[in-house]
Amino acid sequence: MSHTxxxxxxxxxxxxxxxxxxxxxxxxxxxxxxxxxxxxLEFLRENTIDILFSDIQMPEITGITLLKILQKKPLIILTxxxxxxxxxxxxxxxxxxxxxxxxFERFLKSVEKASLRLxxxxxxxxxxxxxxxxxxxxxxxxxxxxxxxxxxxxxxxKVKLNDIMYIEGLKDYVSIFTPxxxxxxxxxxxxxxxxxPDNQFVRIHNSYIVSLEWIEAIQREKVQxxxxxxxxxxxxxxxxxxxxxxx
Numbered sequence: 067m068s069h070t071x072x073x074x075x076x077x078x079x080x081x082x083x084x085x086x087x088x089x090x091x092x093x094x095x096x097x098x099x100x101x102x103x104x105x106x107l108e109f110l111r112e113n114t115i116d117i118l119f120s121d122i123q124m125p126e127i128t129g130i131t132l133l134k135i136l137q138k139k140p141l142i143i144l145t146x147x148x149x150x151x152x153x154x155x156x157x158x159x160x161x162x163x164x165x166x167x168x169x170f171e172r173f174l175k176s177v178e179k180a181s182l183r184l185x186x187x188x189x190x191x192x193x194x195x196x197x198x199x200x201x202x203x204x205x206x207x208x209x210x211x212x213x214x215x216x217x218x219x220x221x222x223x224k225v226k227l228n229d230i231m232y233i234e235g236l237k238d239y240v241s242i243f244t245p246x247x248x249x250x251x252x253x254x255x256x257x258x259x260x261x262x263p264d265n266q267f268v269r270i271h272n273s274y275i276v277s278l279e280w281i282e283a284i285q286r287e288k289v290q291x292x293x294x295x296x297x298x299x300x301x302x303x304x305x306x307x308x309x310x311x312x313x
Contacts, residue, residue, distance in 0.1 A: 069184055071117035073099040074106040074132065075145065076124045080166065084119055084145070087173045093181060103127050107135060115140045117161075117180050122146040133160070141180045163250070214261065216242065216251040223249055227266065231280040231291050233258065235273050243294075268309040271299040284310070 071094055075081040081099050088096045097115060100106040103124050110118075118140045122129040133142060147166040161183065162176040215222045229244040235255025242249040251258075259267070259275055269275050274296045276289055283290040287298050298306055 067181075067185060068093050068095050069116040069181060070095050070097050071119060071140075072097050072106065072109065072115055074103050074118065074120040074124070074129065075099070076101050076103075076121060080121065080145070083168065084173075087168075087170055090170070091174065091177055094177065103129070103132050107132060110136060110138075110140075114138070116184055117141045117143060117177075119143050119145060141183060143176050143180065212263075216249060216253075216258075218249045218251055225249060227263070228277075228279065230267075230277050232277060232294070232296060233267075233275040235275075268302075268306055270302050270306050271297050272301070278309070 071088065073081055073084050073088075073096070075084060078101070081101065085096060085099055088094045094117075097113070098106075098109060100109070103120075104127065106120075107127075120129040120132060120142065122144055123146060127135075129144060129146075133139065142160040143162045143164060144160050145164045145166060145168060161180055164172060164176055213224055213226045215224055217223075225242060225244065229246070231243045231245065233243070233255065234241045235258075238254060239250060239252045240255050240258055242251065255273070255275065259269060262275070266279070267275050267277055270289055276291060276296060280291050281289055282292065284298075285295070288295040289298060290296075
C-alpha cells in the first residue's frame with residue numbers, strides 16, 4: 067500500500083536528502099516538499115496526507131507551532147539537529163523523532179514504523195487523557211517472564227524485563243534499549259527505576275540504569291554492554307560494587 071507524504075524543511079540540503087530517501091522507498095509517494103511552513107499549512111488544510119516530515123526550527127513559524135495549528139494531523143515525523151525538542155514533540159503525539167544528520171537506516175526504521183501504524187490502525191480504547199508517565203509493571207510467577215508497559219508516543223509498548231539491556235535518562239524522558247529496538251518514553255529515570263526489580267537492575271550514573279544479565283565486562287570506570295561502554299559515576303560506584311558482589 068502506498069503512503070502519501072510531504073516534507074516541510076527550510077534547509078535545501080536537508081530537504082534534498084529527505085527527498086532522496088523517500089524516492090528509495092517504493093511505498094512512499096512524495097506530494098510536495100515545502101521550504102515555507104506557511105505554504106505547507108495551506109496545503110494541509112486542503113489536502114489529506116499520511117505522513118508529514120517536518121523540521122522544527124524554521125522561519126516565521128516553527129514545526130512545533132505548525133503541529134499545534136493543524137486540526138487534522140497526519141502521522142508526524144520530526145527532524146531537527148537539537149535533541150532538547152524531543153520532549154515537546156512526544157507531548158504532541160509525534161510518531162518519531164529523527165536527529166540530524168539522518169542516516170537512511172534510521173529514516174527507514176521510522177518509515178516502517180509509520181507504515182505499520184497506517185496498515186494496522188490502533189483500535190484499543192485507551193484513556194484520552196492518560197498521564198505521559200505511564201509505566202505498568204506486571205509481575206508474573208510460575209516461570210513466565212515479567213514485563214512492563216511503557217508509553218512510546220501515542221501507544222503503550224510491552225517490554226520484557228529480560229530484554230532490557232540498559233536505560234538512558236535525559237531530563238524528563240528515558241530511552242530503553244533492547245536488542246530489537248530503542249523505546250523513548252516521557253518519564254523520569256527515577257520514576258522508572260522505582261518500578262524495576264532491584265536484584266536485576268542497578269543505577270550506575272545519573273543518566274544510566276543497567277541490567278546485570280547484559281553486562282559483558284567492567285573496565286575501570288565503565289560497564290560494557292555489547293559494543294556500548296557506559297560510565298560509572300563516583301556517586302553510584304560503591305552501590306554498584308555491592309550489587310556486583312551480591313550477584
